[in-house]
Amino acid sequence: MATHTFEIDETFDIPRSKVFALFADHHSFGKLLGAPVKRIKDSNQADPNGLGSVRRLGIGPIGLEETITCFEPDLLIEYTVTSFSPIRNHLGRIRFEDTPEGHTRVRYRISFDDVVPFTGKLVSAALEQAIRRGIRQVPKFA
Template identity: 55%
Template sequence: MPAYKAELIDILPASRDRVFDHLADHNRLGSLIGLPVRRIRDSDQADPNGTGSVRWIGLGPVGFEETILTFEPERLIEYTVTSLSGFRNHHGRVRLSDTTEGHTRLHYTIEFDEVIPFTGNSLQRALERILRRGARRLRDRLR
């Protein structure tokens, strides 16, 4: 089990399909997290962002690849880092569910181990800030 976990639970003012559309599209994700993101390999599924697709996060040669492991429209996205990075045993999970108010509950977790000793806590805090900032930006776009 990974040693570090960044987590965000939030309620977003939109339906699951609208929230999923923003989070699943690799090319739109960058504006939410504040880093360039581009799809570098399409999925074999109907949605090019689905299972098996690969996205590059970063600027030029400085960044890392993430591969989509699970893609259940309007419900679940799971991914892992599949290139050299500051993370080991990285697993991201985006889970969406309905609320009684017709909004969407977002539960986003990122679990990982550190590669460089004593960097895990700093990476965890940085990821939590990125998740919170991304959720604020997404909320603004959904209004």
């Protein structure tokens, strides 16, 4: 198994709380990615999209489930794939910070191991492209 990692670092002239809300809400996160996303399990915390919530991405058997493993409002979201998938040890980490200029910096990092040899590069490239395209949509949805 090979480990694959990529990081996207973007800055927006939008308040951090608004940017965080776009990524935290499962429905708006799906809009950013251009994929159907549905929360299938609510968090036990105040925010139903928070720690322990589960979202389903995709349609039917092509979809997968992700569970939120860390949720710090306006600071950090971490999640992992918790359904059957062609990748293992997946960790998505989205950090939100203020810049000295008063903008919002988003650092989105994903790492995973491939299960089927030599498929990880393809999965990583497709995933990174989809997330980069989605992140460019943040100003449109904020």
